[in-house]
Amino acid sequence: MAQHNADETKILDSKAVIYKNEYGVWQFRYWLTTENKYVRKSLRTKVKTKAKEDAEDLYFKIRVEQKEGRRYFAISVKQAVEDFLNYQKTRIGEGDFNIVEGRFKTIETQMNTFLEYVRKDDKITDLDENTLRRYERKFTILHPGSIFTANGLIFGILSCVKFL
Numbered sequence: 001m002a003q004h005n006a007d008e009t010k011i012l013d014s015k016a017v018i019y020k021n022e023y024g025v026w027q028f029r030y031w032l033t034t035e036n037k038y039v040r041k042s043l044r045t046k047v048k049t050k051a052k053e054d055a056e057d058l059y060f061k062i063r064v065e066q067k068e069g070r071r072y073f074a075i076s077v078k079q080a081v082e083d084f085l086n087y088q089k090t091r092i093g094e095g096d097f098n099i100v101e102g103r104f105k106t107i108e109t110q111m112n113t114f115l116e117y118v119r120k121d122d123k124i125t126d127l128d129e130n131t132l133r134r135y136e137r138k139f140t141i142l143h144p145g146s147i148f149t150a151n152g153l154i155f156g157i158l159s160c161v162k163f164l
Contacts, residue, residue, distance in 0.1 A: 009048070011055055018043065018055045026051030028058055034066060035073055077127065078120035081111045084160040110156035113139075124161075132157060 007020035016030040026043040028051075039062060043051045062072060075083075088107050091099050099107075117135050118127070132154055139150045 009052070011052055012059055016055060016059045018048075018051050026055075028055045030059060030062065032062075032066070032072055035071060037073060039072060074123040074125040076121050077118050077124055078115060080124045081115055081160060084163050085111060087163060106152075107156055107159075110153050111160060113153060114157050127161070 009018050010016075011018055016028065018026050018028055021027050021042075024046050026045055026048065028039070028041045028043055030039045031037075032039055041058065043054045043058075045051050045054065065072065085108055088099065088104055091097070092101055092104050114135065117138065118131065135157075136150050136154055139153060143149065
């Protein structure tokens with residue numbers, strides 16, 4: 001890896017790097033192999049020892065989240081729905097917390113209907129309460145008298161978001 005400047009310092013046995021930007025503020029850089037991207041973040045300090053401590057804390061925080069299976073970078077709405085449906089598919093079967101095939105098909109239909117409404121390539125973090133309100137309003141306009149169906153769709157979407 002090429003050095004950005006003379007003020008670049010490897011930390012934690014070269015697992016991450018801190019370096020100064022053009023304004024003298026320390027930055028953190030760490031390669032996420034699971035996502036094939038660099039994490040780049042300002043440490044918001046001009047003091048090297050503080051930057052090193054903050055960078056180590058950030059590194060360990062990121063590692064803990066990775067070990068718990070969380071992604072650092074937001075995924076697309078389409079990817080989130082696919083992950084949720086794959087999880088739901090594993091739940092098909094007998095047992096207390098499992099679902100029947102018909103319920104899975106309902107969830108799949110709800111998620112596909114939602115994907116038709118939102119921009120699939122948007123990041124999941126771009127969704128908010130207003131997105132769901134607009135979706136519910138549009139659905140009830142297109143399908144008058146189906147408020148229960150709209151509520152079911154919203155519940156399914158909220159389950160997907162909670163899963164993430």
